[in-house]
Amino acid sequence: xxxxxxxxxxxxxxxxxxxxxxxxxxxxxxxxxxxxxxxxxxxxxxxxxxxxxxxxxxxxxxxxxxxxxxxxxxxxxxxxxxxxxxxxxxxxxxxxxxxxxxxxxxxxxxxxxxxxxxxxxxxxxxxxxxxxxxxxxxxxxxxxxxxxxxxxxxxxxxxxxxxxxxxxxxxxxxxxxxxxxxxxxxxxxxxxxxxxxxxxxxxxxxxxxxxxxxxxxxxxxxxxx
Numbered sequence: 001x002x003x004x005x006x007x008x009x010x011x012x013x014x015x016x017x018x019x020x021x022x023x024x025x026x027x028x029x030x031x032x033x034x035x036x037x038x039x040x041x042x043x044x045x046x047x048x049x050x051x052x053x054x055x056x057x058x059x060x061x062x063x064x065x066x067x068x069x070x071x072x073x074x075x076x077x078x079x080x081x082x083x084x085x086x087x088x089x090x091x092x093x094x095x096x097x098x099x100x101x102x103x104x105x106x107x108x109x110x111x112x113x114x115x116x117x118x119x120x121x122x123x124x125x126x127x128x129x130x131x132x133x134x135x136x137x138x139x140x141x142x143x144x145x146x147x148x149x150x151x152x153x154x155x156x157x158x159x160x161x162x163x164x165x166x167x168x169x170x171x172x173x174x175x176x177x178x179x180x181x182x183x184x185x186x187x188x189x190x191x192x193x194x195x196x197x198x199x200x201x202x203x204x205x206x207x208x209x210x211x212x213x214x215x216x217x218x219x220x221x222x223x224x225x
Contacts (some may be wrong), residue, residue, distance in 0.1 A: 002023055002024075002026055003026075004025065004026055004027040005026070005027045005055070006026035007028060010033055010034050010037045010215060011037075011053065012024065012025060012038060012043055013043050014023055015042045015043050015057035016057070016203070016206070018056075018057050018059070019060070019204055020131060022057060022059060022187075023054055023055070023056030024043055024055045024056060025054075026052045026053060026054050026055065026056070027053060027054045028053055029053070030053065030114065030116075030117035031117070032117070032120050032121055035079075035121060036087075036126060036145075036147075038055060038145045039145050039152055040213050040214075042056075042057055042061075042153075042184075042202075042206050042219045043055050043056065043057050043151065044186060046186075047109055048109055049109065049111050056186075056187075057202065058186070058202065058204065059201065059202035060075070060183070060188065060200060060201055061175060061185075061186070061187075061199070061200055061201075061205040062185035062186060062192060062193075062197050062198070062199055063182050063184055063197065063198065063208075064153075064172070064182060064185055064192065064195070064196060065182050065198070066172055066176050066180065066181075066183070067176075067197045068196040068197075068198065069169065070194070070195055070196040070222070071169055075162060075165055075166065077168075078161070078166060079162070079170070082133060082163060082166050082167075083132075083133045084130065084133070084166075084167065084170045084223050085130075085133065085223060086128060086129065086130055086131070087122070087128055087224060089129065089131055090119065090127070090128070090129040093129040093141045093142070094110060094114075094115045094129075094143055095115065095153075096141070096157045096159070097112035097154075097155035098114075098115070098155075099157075100158075110155060117129070118143070118145070118154070121145060124134065127145050127146070128144065128146060128147050128221055129141055129142065129143040129145065130142055130170060131167060132163040132164070132167045132170075134149075136217075139158070139159045139160040140157060140159060140160060140162075140166065141154070141156065141157065141164065142154070142156035142157075142164060142167055142171070143155065144183075147196050147209070147212075147213050147214075148213040148214050148215045149179065149180050149181040149212040149215050149217060150170070150180065150182060150183070150184055150208075150209060150212050150213065151175055151180060151182075151183045151184070152183075152184040152186070153184065153186070168195070178217055179219075180215055180217070180220045181208065181211075182208065182212075184196045184209075
């Protein structure tokens with residue numbers, strides 16, 4: 001039986017107490033305090049339009065160790081055709097992610113409520129986007145939530161070949177310089193595995209998160225010249 005969250009409390013069940021699919025709880029809302037509490041405990045929302053909010057803590061978990069990112073020669077070359085920015089078009093990145101079809105995944109779960117909630121986190125300084133531009137046009141990017149020294153990736157899109165991978169590579173280069181620990185990629189995908197992400201046990205992920213979740217870093221989200 002999947003428990004329902006108490007709408008008057010921000011408390012979540014133990015993130016290890018999920019069903020076999022990794023679902024921890026349902027219900028509640030997407031207010032910023034609840035979202036931040038969720039990410040601090042290795043939990044994230046993911047649900048189909050029209051369904052109640054589902055809260056997940058999957059096992060295994062996919063993470064990207066920053067040192068393990070595979071920057072191929074072709075991607076390194078391709079990166080030169082784009083320019084990059086942080087946090088210039090956060091909402092638009094979310095909208096474009098929502099409009100991107102994805103194989104073997106739930107439908108477009110990034111609905112208006114999700115966009116509003118994460119845009120509020122962005123205004124609070126907890127959610128960030130990295131964007132790729134070609135001739136001044138936004139052609140790729142991704143967004144995620146920062147929890148201490150961990151970047152929790154949410155979604156990405158590309159309207160040109162390599163546009164999202166180039167943004168991802170640019171993000172990783174900056175996260176390394178700023179002292180981040182790793183990227184939480186949430187659920188396994190072949191695409192992210194091809195870039196160097198690996199599956200780890202949930203207990204290991206939660207241990208790593210606990211070590212990093214409250215070590216806030218002092219830096220500016222900007223592209224290094």
